[in-house]
Amino acid sequence: MSGNTSPAETTRVHKLNNNDVNKAGTFVLYWMSNSLRSHYNYALAHASYLCEKYEMPLRVAHVFDAVAQDGKPLPERHAAFQLESLSDVQKDMHERNVPFVVINGSHKARDAVPALAEDAVAVVTDTSYLRKGRSDRHAVATALPIPLYAVEADVVVPVQTVSSKSEYAARTIRPKITRALKDYLVPMKNVELTNQTNCDLKRWVSSANPDLSLLTLEDLDESLKGMEGLDRGAPRVRFFKGGQEEAQKRLTTFLDEKLREYGGGRNEPAKQLQSDLSPYLRSGNISPVDIALHTKAKATKKASWKESEESFLEELIVRRELAVNACWFNADAYDVYEQIVPNFARESLALHKSDKRPKIFTYEELEAAVTEDPYWNAAQLEMVVKGKMHGYMRMYWVKRIIGWVEDPADAMDYAIRLNNRWELDAVDPNSYAGVIWCFGLHDRGWTERPIWGKVRYMNESGLKRKFNMPAYIAYVDKMVASEGLPRHIAELRKKHKMGGQQQTIDGSRKRLRSRKATSSSSKSGLRGSESKSVKRIKM
Known part of the structure; x- marks a missing residue:
């Protein structure tokens, strides 16, 4: 033994x-x-x-x-x-x-x-x-x-070992998790199986219940095609392949090529410095303990990587397990607006429910990315085509939905439904908490403003000021041109005269040219070629 x-x-x-x-x-x-x-x-x-x-x-x-x-x-x-x-x-x-x-x-x-x-x-x-x-x-x-x-x-630390209640915010759960890490961030021991015997799989299943049927994994395409009851409107994507082998490859790529810049650059949508491990964590293809131990081992060798290590482990452990805490202790409420959204946010959103919205969009229009915001459209289409939206853009994406839907409860419902359908890292505690954070969960009240009340606000000008948004749009447009769109989305976009691709590049070029050049790259602008922006992202 x-x-x-x-x-x-x-x-x-x-x-x-x-x-x-x-x-x-x-x-x-x-x-x-x-x-x-x-x-x-x-x-x-x-x-x-x-x-x-x-x-x-x-x-x-x-x-x-x-x-x-x-x-x-x-x-x-x-x-x-x-x-x-x-x-x-x-x-x-x-x-x-x-x-x-x-x-x-x-x-x-x-x-x-x-x-x-x-x-x-x-x-x-x-x-x-x-x-x-x-x-x-x-x-x-x-x-x-x-x-x-x-x-x-x-999880790294078991949910009820961390806390016996629903935590208020990251700052309240962080010290509890930190105190426990020394006991849980340790390598897992393997157990060698010494009593294995041959087993006739079909006989085992049929003797258990003759009505049970086996799903074959020899031809995944055929198995997928033959499945009944699936939502075929959200088709398979090629950017993410499931499985523990692919998860380990993604982890290696992140540690070798992205971690060094992660601390300072993770929020830049055009750089795509995020680990892309969330779909694999959601499907249990990789252990967060395994990820954390590899990350610490890699960063220990590079003193300058300390900020990146701390930032990544904060997201992987503290923020992710705060989300687990929210779902565990609110089992019947984690997706119910009236119960999961904090009082300060719900009350202030209710006060501003009648505020005039500049534009109202239906669920279907949001799904097809036919808004007048090119950055929001890009984020939505990234999710549809790739299966995962950039993390910073997902916050902006939810915040803007609040401003386009008259009832905040409907806005949360739209955001959750869109997220659950298109994101490969949903349905998951982290994805629920990520959406509901945008409505005030685990946050505090901010300066009151129309529509959003005291809920934290994000807008288009903030993105333009902080990030290379034309490059991000070009990155998404290239994916759309290469992969195409699901039929129902393509048809609605055509109806709204959005075109087969996003009609955002021309507008982005104009905005880029209008900005005062601060470097040789910005002086050249896009100059009629979105490929230059794509090249910058890949560097």
Whole structure:
């Protein structure tokens, strides 16, 4: 046996029922749900520990769900990302002689998991911090006659170890997390499986429940095409491929090529210095502990990188786990305007609800990026085409929606729906908190102004003053020209005479030429060629 204790700290492991292990069982089942990885997975490690403790083999199952965590049909792009993630896991499980099955999404986890665990000693799963995932785990725990252990595999510090309440802001949770880091930012020990046996996958599944069907991962394109109930209006993107292998590549690229400049340049949309790890964190393809340890090891060698290291770890750990805290302690309210938006913000927004908006846009018009704000349009189209919007632009994007929708509650609903449909890092605590922060969550009151009341304000002139926005627009326009747009968006943009691409480059050129040149590059402007802006971003 590899050790007498689990690699997962005891505070990560939560027993969800009071049942005893089945001493007559023949295997331990890991119900892989959120943490779609085999590397640095505390839930998998705890299941492996139980296998060695009881001298049993391990089996792993995932129940593919065509319903997203927000209860809506799973967008095709999210489904593709998950299939790619599961394919990675399957390869690794095969190499380790661990039986691994993916159950077709027409079956619910609350029915499939108890059936698959018929002869199991115990079941282990990973923790969900969202309403639907928590409900599924409760239902499975109730249906099982054996223990169900939920392991917090996707945070650095377990949520209830950090705090026993919903935290007010980053400044209140930061010291609590910081005090705990020394106990949790440590390498995870691996458990070697020594009791594995051959297993006929089809027989296991059919004997559990003849109605269960396996989802094949040999041809992902065909599997994706054959899925029912998906939201095909948000198609697959090519800029992000799911899986732990790709997550590790993204991490290496970030540490080698972007971290040095991250501290001072992360907010510049044209530079694209963000890690792009959020889709992989959302799908559990990579552990935040793994990311943090690699980041600290890299930055330790470079004293000048201290600002970048601290800035990145603040986002990865403090801000991300503040979002987890908000969803965990507001399980029924994290997406409900009247309950999650702070009183100061809700009251001031209500006072200014009747303020005249310069323009009103519908949900469909926002989705198609047909506003009169070229920077907002660029951000929306980046999300549609790429699957991920630049982080700073996402704040601006939400703030502007408040000014274009008469009812603030509708504005929040629009922002969440758009984000959940198009962003590969949604549906996730961090994406919910990111949207709702723009309505005052984890923030304070600011100088009161029309429409936005005391909610923090962002505007177009601020972007122009701080950043190279023509370069950002050119970057997005190049993607749109290369990839095209979903049909319903292209048709609405044509109806509004926006053209196949954004009609923003010409306006950006005029604005750029009108600014007083401060360098040789700005003196030349774009001079009729957006490619120069694109070249600057890639440097």
